[in-house]
Amino acid sequence: MQSNFKIFLKGIIDVSPLMIPVVPFGLIFGVLSIDIGFSPIETMGMSLIIFGGASQIVLLQLFSGGASSLVIISSVGAVNSRHLLYGAVVSEHLSDLKLVWKIIISYFLIDQAFAISNEYLKKNNNSNRYFHLVGGGVTCWIIWQSTTILGIILGAAIPEKLGLSFAVPLTFLALLVNDFRKFVNVIVIIISGLVATLGYNYIPFKAYVIVSAVAGLFTAILLTKIIKKK
Amino acid sequence: MTNWALIIYCGLITYLTRFSMIALIKKEMFNDRIREILSFVPSAIFPAIIFPAIFINDKGLFQVDDNPKIIAAIIAMIIGIFTRSIIATIFSGLASYWFLIFVV
Numbered sequence: 462m463q464s465n466f467k468i469f470l471k472g473i474i475d476v477s478p479l480m481i482p483v484v485p486f487g488l489i490f491g492v493l494s495i496d497i498g499f500s501p502i503e504t505m506g507m508s509l510i511i512f513g514g515a516s517q518i519v520l521l522q523l524f525s526g527g528a529s530s531l532v533i534i535s536s537v538g539a540v541n542s543r544h545l546l547y548g549a550v551v552s553e554h555l556s557d558l559k560l561v562w563k564i565i566i567s568y569f570l571i572d573q574a575f576a577i578s579n580e581y582l583k584k585n586n587n588s589n590r591y592f593h594l595v596g597g598g599v600t601c602w603i604i605w606q607s608t609t610i611l612g613i614i615l616g617a618a619i620p621e622k623l624g625l626s627f628a629v630p631l632t633f634l635a636l637l638v639n640d641f642r643k644f645v646n647v648i649v650i651i652i653s654g655l656v657a658t659l660g661y662n663y664i665p666f667k668a669y670v671i672v673s674a675v676a677g678l679f680t681a682i683l684l685t686k687i688i689k690k691k
Numbered sequence: 692m693t694n695w696a697l698i699i700y701c702g703l704i705t706y707l708t709r710f711s712m713i714a715l716i717k718k719e720m721f722n723d724r725i726r727e728i729l730s731f732v733p734s735a736i737f738p739a740i741i742f743p744a745i746f747i748n749d750k751g752l753f754q755v756d757d758n759p760k761i762i763a764a765i766i767a768m769i770i771g772i773f774t775r776s777i778i779a780t781i782f783s784g785l786a787s788y789w790f791l792i793f794v795v
Contacts, residue, residue, distance in 0.1 A: 478777045478778045478781075479777060481778065481781060482781055499694065503694050503695065506695065506698050507698050507701075507702075510698055510699060510701075510702035511698065511701050511702045511705050512702075512705070513705050515740065516701060520697075520698075524697075530696075530697050530700070533697060533701065534697070534700050537701045537704055537705060538704040538708065541704065541705045542708055543708075543736045544705070544708040544709045544712075545708050545711065545712050546712075546729070546732045546735075546736065547709070547712075547732070548708070548710070548711065548712025548713045548716070549716055549729060549732075550729045550732055551713065552712050552715075552716040552718075553716075553718055553721050553726075555713055556716070556717055556718040557718070560714075563710070563714055564710065567706065567710035567713050567714075568706065568709070570709040576733060624788060624789075624792060627744070627760055627763070627785065627788055628781070628785060629740070629744060630740060630741040630745055630760075630764065631764070631767055631780070631784040631785060633737040633738075633740050633741045634737075634764060634767055634768060634771065634780060634784065635767070635771060635777040635778075635780035635781045636733060636737055636777070637733060637737055637738075638772065638774075638775050638776070638777065638780055640733065640734045641768065641771065641772045642772065645731070646731065649731055649734040649735055650738045651738075653734070653735050653736070653739055654738035654742035655742070656739075657738060657739035657742050658742045658743055658746050658747065658753065661743045661747050662747075669739065669743070670736070670739045670740070673735075673736075673739040674732075674735045674736040674739055675735075677734060677735030677736070677739075678728065678731060678732070678735045680735075681731035681734070681735065685727060685728070
């Protein structure tokens with residue numbers, strides 16, 4: 462069995478390509494937050510307490526648009542509801558752990574760490590395999606906190622014209638590269654994407670994220686059933 | 692509500708979405724069918740983040756004309772399918788996006 466540290470390192474190495482787009486994302490967050498009127502300490506507080514790029518950007522967007530606190534909190538909840546599914550996926554590999562570990566690992570259950578560790582956890586059976594998830598999560602934590610600080614300091618020095626926010630959808634696109642070759646996955650991707658695009662302005666509280674995810678999963682349930690019958 | 696209260700509530704709800712399933716679900720609840728469906732979770736969720744970011748502009752409107760993000764995303768996707776590399780996908784997407792907005 463590999464040592465905890467080796468698996469932790471493997472998590473760091475596996476997640477590192479995904480960290481490249483997190484850099485501009487963190488910078489943008491820091492810049493935007495100060496621009497909207499949050500203090501540097503509040504901005505840091507968001508990255509430390511929430512530690513979720515999408516949620517923090519939603520918070521800023523709605524806050525600057527004058528939304529009420531209740532709308533902001535429920536929207537952040539809706540955007541984050543995808544973590545329920547991540548949790549469901551990884552819980553199988555974490556169920557033997559002590560509660561303390563579950564509490565710690567939950568803080569690090571972010572998109573990028575989930576994406577790479579999901580693959581690793583499925584392929585490996587050693588009891589300490591969860592260190593992979595910790596490695597990925599901690600790496601992302603360090604990058605996210607340091608780029609938030611940089612964004613706060615650099616502020617308006619970063620030109621908006623670079624379109625760095627485009628790096629965010631590209632990251633998620635890159636996470637799907639293996640799924641583009643599978644028929645059912647492609648249909649699920651199209652359905653989910655269509656529902657999200659069409660529902661973006663009509664589904665309240667940013668709940669389009671979970672609505673389209675559920676639509677995609679139902680598509681997967683149906684299609685896999687039909688294919689099996691044949 | 693003060694800014695700090697807002698931040699803490701948002702942090703709490705974020706944490707709870709991450710923790711609840713890990714805390715509640717037991718290993719015995721899994722079977723092959725559930726595993727199969729859960730394997731579609733990335734394909735079902737990530738498009739909900741990708742598509743609006745590409746097709747919906749800053750003003751919240753659907754935009755297909757004069758939208759370099761669509762072309763850049765298609766290029767990135769094709770590179771991704773052929774190389775299966777995360778880095779190549781991200782870089783080809785950013786490079787073609789910059790090429791389209793600065794050069795073309």
